[in-house]
Amino acid sequence: MFETLSEKLQRSFKTLRGQGTLTDENINDALREIRVALIESDVNLDVAKDIIDKIRDKALGSQVATALSPAEQIVKIVRDELIATLGTDTAKFKFASQPPTIILMAGLQGSGKTTTSGKLAQWLKKGGHRPMLVSVDVYRPAAREQLRVVAQSIGAKIYEGELTTENGQLGTPDVLRLAKEARREATNSACNILIVDTAGRLGIDEALMAEMAELKKLLNPSEILFVADAMTGQDAVNSAKAFNDRLAITGSVLTKMDGDARGGAALSIRQITGQPVKFLGTGEKPDAFEPFHPDRIVSRILGMGDIATLLERAEEKLDKSKAHAFATKALSGDGFSLEDFREQLRQIKKLGSMQSIMKMLPSVGPFAGMQQAANSVDEKQLGRTEAIINSMTMKERLNSAIINGSRRKRIALGAGVQVSEVNNLLKQHAQMSKMFKTMGAGGGKMQQRLMSQLGGMQKFGR
Amino acid sequence: MAFSIFGKRNTPETPEPAEQPEQPRGLFDRMKQAVTRTRESLSNSISSVVALTREVDDASLDDLELALLASDIGSATTQQIITSLRDRALRQGISDGAELKSLLKAELLRILNSVEMPIKHPSAPPEVIMMVGVNGAGKTTTSGKLAAQYRREGHTVLLCAADTFRAAAIEQLQVWADRSGVDLIKTKQGGDPSAALYDALAAAKARSTGILLVDTAGRLHTKSDLMKELDKMRRTAEKLIPGAPHQTLLVIDATTGQNGLQQARIFTEAAHVTGIVLTKLDGSAKGGIVVAIAHELGLPVRYAGVGEKLEDIIPFDPASFVDSLID
Numbered sequence: 001m002f003e004t005l006s007e008k009l010q011r012s013f014k015t016l017r018g019q020g021t022l023t024d025e026n027i028n029d030a031l032r033e034i035r036v037a038l039i040e041s042d043v044n045l046d047v048a049k050d051i052i053d054k055i056r057d058k059a060l061g062s063q064v065a066t067a068l069s070p071a072e073q074i075v076k077i078v079r080d081e082l083i084a085t086l087g088t089d090t091a092k093f094k095f096a097s098q099p100p101t102i103i104l105m106a107g108l109q110g111s112g113k114t115t116t117s118g119k120l121a122q123w124l125k126k127g128g129h130r131p132m133l134v135s136v137d138v139y140r141p142a143a144r145e146q147l148r149v150v151a152q153s154i155g156a157k158i159y160e161g162e163l164t165t166e167n168g169q170l171g172t173p174d175v176l177r178l179a180k181e182a183r184r185e186a187t188n189s190a191c192n193i194l195i196v197d198t199a200g201r202l203g204i205d206e207a208l209m210a211e212m213a214e215l216k217k218l219l220n221p222s223e224i225l226f227v228a229d230a231m232t233g234q235d236a237v238n239s240a241k242a243f244n245d246r247l248a249i250t251g252s253v254l255t256k257m258d259g260d261a262r263g264g265a266a267l268s269i270r271q272i273t274g275q276p277v278k279f280l281g282t283g284e285k286p287d288a289f290e291p292f293h294p295d296r297i298v299s300r301i302l303g304m305g306d307i308a309t310l311l312e313r314a315e316e317k318l319d320k321s322k323a324h325a326f327a328t329k330a331l332s333g334d335g336f337s338l339e340d341f342r343e344q345l346r347q348i349k350k351l352g353s354m355q356s357i358m359k360m361l362p363s364v365g366p367f368a369g370m371q372q373a374a375n376s377v378d379e380k381q382l383g384r385t386e387a388i389i390n391s392m393t394m395k396e397r398l399n400s401a402i403i404n405g406s407r408r409k410r411i412a413l414g415a416g417v418q419v420s421e422v423n424n425l426l427k428q429h430a431q432m433s434k435m436f437k438t439m440g441a442g443g444g445k446m447q448q449r450l451m452s453q454l455g456g457m458q459k460f461g462r
Numbered sequence: 463m464a465f466s467i468f469g470k471r472n473t474p475e476t477p478e479p480a481e482q483p484e485q486p487r488g489l490f491d492r493m494k495q496a497v498t499r500t501r502e503s504l505s506n507s508i509s510s511v512v513a514l515t516r517e518v519d520d521a522s523l524d525d526l527e528l529a530l531l532a533s534d535i536g537s538a539t540t541q542q543i544i545t546s547l548r549d550r551a552l553r554q555g556i557s558d559g560a561e562l563k564s565l566l567k568a569e570l571l572r573i574l575n576s577v578e579m580p581i582k583h584p585s586a587p588p589e590v591i592m593m594v595g596v597n598g599a600g601k602t603t604t605s606g607k608l609a610a611q612y613r614r615e616g617h618t619v620l621l622c623a624a625d626t627f628r629a630a631a632i633e634q635l636q637v638w639a640d641r642s643g644v645d646l647i648k649t650k651q652g653g654d655p656s657a658a659l660y661d662a663l664a665a666a667k668a669r670s671t672g673i674l675l676v677d678t679a680g681r682l683h684t685k686s687d688l689m690k691e692l693d694k695m696r697r698t699a700e701k702l703i704p705g706a707p708h709q710t711l712l713v714i715d716a717t718t719g720q721n722g723l724q725q726a727r728i729f730t731e732a733a734h735v736t737g738i739v740l741t742k743l744d745g746s747a748k749g750g751i752v753v754a755i756a757h758e759l760g761l762p763v764r765y766a767g768v769g770e771k772l773e774d775i776i777p778f779d780p781a782s783f784v785d786s787l788i789d
Contacts, residue, residue, distance in 0.1 A: 036537045042719035045532050109742060109770075110598025110715060114629075139770070141606075141637030142630040149629035149651075202745040229598060233534035233719025235747035242746075256597060259682040261721035284597075284627075 027059055030074050041264030041301045044237045047085075047271045055081050079298055085267055086294035091251055091276035094222045099192040100132070100183065102219045106212060106243055107227035109200030112255035114143065116227050116281055117197040118150035119289035120253075123279075124193055125156060132191035134159040134182035136215070137199035138170040147197050154286045159185045172211045175199075176218055183219065196221070203242025213246055225278065226252040228269055236265035237272045244273040254297075255281035258288065262301050266292075322347065336433055339397040342389040345382055387415040388425050400426055522562050523548055533750030533787050536720050539757045543569055567784050573753055574780035577762045581709060581736075588620070588666040588674045590699055590706035594692060594733050595713035596725055597680030600741035602631060604713050604767055605677040606638020607775040613642055617672035622662030623648040624655040624695065625679035635677055641772055655679065655691065656698045663702040676707065683728035692733040711764060713739045716749035726755045740778065741767035748787050 031052055038048040058077050095101045103120065105113045114135070121131040133151050135158075137143035144160070151158035159182040163174060179196060186194040196219065201208035216224065226240060226249045243249055252269050257280045266277050277292045326344055329336050351357050389397060391414030396403050403411070403426060412419040523544055530540040547565055556562050583589055591608075593601045605621060612619045621639050623646055625631035632648050639646035647662035659676060666674040678695065681688035699706040712735040714722050729735050740749045743766045752763050763778040 039531055039537055040720050042534075042721070045528060108717065108745070110600055112598055140634070142634035145633045146628070146630035153629070202742070204746055229715070229717070231596070231715075231719060231721040231725075232717050233722075233747070233751065234532050235534075235717045235745070236719075238746040239717070256682060258684070259596070259721065260684050260724060261719070265719070 024060065027056065027074075031056060034074075034078055038264060038267075038301070041262035042231075042233045042236070042268075043264035043301075044234055044268035044272075047237065047268050050271070051081055051085060051267075075302065079302060082267065082298040082301065083294045086270050086298065087276045088294060091278040091292060093278070094250065095193075096222045100186040100194045101192060101223075102183070102221040103193065103195045103223045103225060104216065104219065104221040104247075105195065105197050105225055105227055106247060106249065107200060108202060108229075108239055109140075111200065111227045111229045112253075112281055113200060113227045114146050114150060114197050115284070116225075116253050116255060116279075116289075117147060117195050118154055118156070119281060119286055120225075120279070121151070121156040121195055122154045122286045123289050124195075125154070129193050130157070130191045131193040131195055132157040132159060132182065132186045132189070133195050133197065134161070134178060135197040136175045136178045136182075137197060138163060138174050138178070139199045143197075143199065150286075157189065157191055172214065175211060176214060179215055179219055203239040209242065209246050212243075216247055223251065224249045226269070226273070226275075228252055228254055228265060230254045230257045230263045230265060230280075231259060231261040232265040234268075236268040240269040240272045244275070249273055249275055251275050251278035253277070253279045253281065254292070257281060258283045263297050264301055266297050267301075319347065336436065337398045338389050338392065338400055338429055339394070341429060342386060342397070345386050345389075349382060384415070384417055384421065385425060388412075388417060388422055391415040400429060523551075526562065526566055529788065530750070533748040534719050534722075534754075535750040536723065536754040539573075539754040542757070543573075563788060567788055570753060570784045570787065571780055573757050574763070574784065577756045577760045578780075579762060581764075584705055584708050587618075588663075588671045588703065588706075589708045590663070590666070590674045590676065590703060591709045591711060592676045592678060592695070592699070592707040592733070593711050593713055593739075594678050594729055594735065595680060596682050597628075599680065599713040599715045599718075600739075600767055601625070601680060601713045602634050602638065602677050603770070604711075604739050604741060604765070604775065605635060605675050606642060607767065607772060608765070609638065609644045609675055610642035610772045611775055612673050612675075613644060618669075619644045620662060620666050620669070620671040620674045621646045622659055622674060622676040624658050624662075624676050626651055626653045626655050626658060627679040631677075631679065638772075656695050659695050659698055660702065663699060663706070667703060683725050683732075689728065689732040692729075696733065709736045709764075710734055711737050711739050712761070713741055714749075714751065714755075715741055715747075716743045716745065717747040718749075718751050720751070720754075722751035723754050723758060726759050726761060730759060730761065735761060737762050737764040739763070739765045739767065744768045744774070749783075750787060752783075753787075 034055065035048055035052055038051065039045065043051070055074075055077055058081070059074060105117050105120075107113050114137075117133055117135075121133055124131045133147060133156055135144040135147040137147075144163075148158055148160060159178075161178045161181050163170060163178075175198075182196070183194055185191075196215070198212065198215065199208065201212065203209065224247050226243050228236060228240070232239075240249075240252070252266075252273065252275065254263060254266050254269075254277055257263060270277055277294075277297075280290050280292050280297075282288045282290060322343060326336065326340055329340060348357070388411060391411050392403070392407075396407065396411075403422075408419050408422045408426075412422045415422070526547070527540055527544050530543060531537065535543075543566070547562065547569060550556070550565060551562060556565065593605050593608075595601050602625065609619045609621050619642075621635060621644050623632045623635045625635070626649060629651070632651060636646055636648070645665075647658065647665055649658040649661070655678065662674055662676065665671070676695075676699075678692065679688075681692075683689065696707060696710075710733050712726060712729050712733075714725065718725070726735065726738070738752055738755060738761055740752055740763050743749055755761050756763070763780075763783075766776050766778045766783070768774045768776060
């Protein structure tokens with residue numbers, strides 16, 4: 001994995017300590033690091049260059065504030081600049097004054113238009129709308145069938161229409177006819193939104209781009225969403241430009257964000273089209289779809305984690321009183337028992353996979369290195385640990401000191417693991433318990449330090 | 463417990479920092495200028511030629527670096543290429559941009575050719591070829607095109623629809639099977655892909671089919687459970703036909719950026735990828751990520767997808783690929 005930008009800057013700024021201002025000379029290393037980081041995140045070269053120029057202007061001559069290290073200051077400037085590039089507000093969705101509101105989905109092959117159409121319909125349904133789906137992809141084998149299955153799975157209406165191949169190959173006339181019929185059908189069945197899924201096409205495919213323009217003319221859509229794969233590289237600007245020049249898109253959707261791509265394409269697309277990224281696709285399930293927040297993807301590009309999403313999830317899924325009770329107990333002189341620990345494991349599981357949690361942590365400060373570690377995490381480890389604790393008696397869980405050799409053997413057998421794994425768990429529990437005790441007993445010094453580190457993160461986390 | 467999870471860290475690789483801040487003008491303007499400047503300098507004394515050449519080369523190298531980055535080759539691989547070019551340029555006394563460009567092409571070709579290795583075909587049929595990759599890369603389309611290609615080459619071919627997850631993936635492959643006149647072994651959507659694979663393996667064995675092409679579901683490489691499913695399929699294949707799958711082709715979309723490297727790395731760990739199929743090369747994307755993949759992971763590109771028609775698949779040709787990358 002790549003070293004994150006924040007880490008790189010920390011390193012290149014080690015020499016800068018004690019210097020009061022950022023100057024042309026000492027900033028160049030940092031700007032070079034930023035450029036590399038942006039390119040590694042798939043931000044387009046020209047877009048990266050624009051951003052670097054702006055950052056240089058802002059950084060030059062600015063006093064190194066005492067509260068922030070030079071690296072932190074640069075990161076803050078970079079962060080602010082990237083957010084400014086992406087647009088600071090969460091995008092709005094346009095509705096037509098006269099229903100049905102028509103949404104046209106456009107994009108390259110395999111970017112995820114059909115899946116996204118389904119997710120969008122689901123999202124609109126949840127918001128109290130009555131969406132109807134139609135696929136005018138008469139080219140890709142089974143594309144229309146795919147949307148039908150998707151619509152069925154989310155219980156959304158779909159206009160299927162009929163196609164005959166009597167007159168030879170299917171083409172633009174069929175596409176336009178299907179779209180017209182679907183619009184009529186949506187009006188007749190009181191659906192207030194029509195989502196039109198189109199065939200994937202290359203920006204340089206003149207015939208198919210012309211078809212898209214005709215579709216636009218016919219339907220006069222309120223939204224034309226450009227669907228792009230988050231893994232797209234430097235070419236993102238070319239295709240975004242091609243679609244925007246021809247169609248004047250109203251926004252974009254970045255798909256497959258549940259992978260580990262940095263998503264720098266978002267910056268390229270936004271910059272080149274001038275239109276906001278409106279949604280993210282974050283998984284294969286119909287509800288893995290969320291409105292886009294510029295600050296979160298910027299944190300991801302900078303490797304600063306996605307604390308906001310993590311907190312949101314925690315807010316939603318965790319039992320706060322339990323967490324609080326655990327913290328109080330662990331920090332008190334008594335330490336915490338394996339039973340407490342098991343409860344914590346269960347809480348953590350609710351937040352999602354260990355991988356996804358660790359990736360949302362910032363890569364600087366107390367959680368340094370965890371993002372990189374995420375890829376080597378064995379997801380089953382949590383389950384195994386829980387199984388080990390499960391096969392202990394309550395007495396053993398509350399007082400792990402009584403677990404002798406023969407008990408260990410029995411526990412290992414019960415959990416289906418090696419005795420060494422039981423030993424490891426006990427050892428780690430003892431260490432952690434001791435660590436928490438010291439933290440609690442250290443007159444709050446450790447606590448203070450942790451808090452100040454967390455505070456430092458929050459400077460950027462907001 | 464928390465310790466054992468967080469203790470296992472990958473040592474992150476540090477990409478080389480960029481050597482020069484980028485220059486504003488277009489590649490060809492500067493290249494032309496460089497050539498002219500060099501020509502003018504020929505009449506001067508040797509020492510000034512050398513000095514000037516060095517300067518010209520640095521400027522041209524910057525442009526070449528940008529060209530490489532703009533085609534998704536990535537900063538680490540680009541840096542190494544540029545460094546080795548700079549060494550050579552200094553040693554051999556490169557005098558103009560055109561020469562530098564041909565050196566660059568040679569370097570890219572060297573990287574791509576160095577990973578070329580002959581495909582190990584099994585002594586007895588069937589040869590099992592598994593297609594893997596992230597969602598939307600073009601696995602199903604490629605499976606269909608390859609089926610037709612192998613038939614044209616005179617092989618008997620069987621297709622297996624092991625993507626039981628995505629809506630209508632099986633129907634999509636059925637259309638390709640019909641187009642290429644090849645039988646399709648399938649199960650219903652939501653079924654166990656290994657079960658479909660087992661049936662296909664048994665059928666291919668019984669019929670002595672030359673090539674069995676297995677289309678698997680798209681999966682992001684970050685989903686460890688889905689990656690394990692690929693491993694299970696491998697073991698299923700191996701159990702029934704020793705040595706199978708004989709080839710595992712990772713399908714990568716030419717528009718893919720730096721994440722392609724991570725895809726290739728993790729798919730190779732989980733599914734023992736033996737080669738790459740680079741799809742959608744008919745668009746504006748250049749697919750430079752395969753150079754990084756060849757350089758860092760040693761994986762060769764086997765085929766290129768260049769359109770939506772049955773015959774739009776070609777054996778990958780490094781020379782013309784490099785030409786399109788640089789010119």
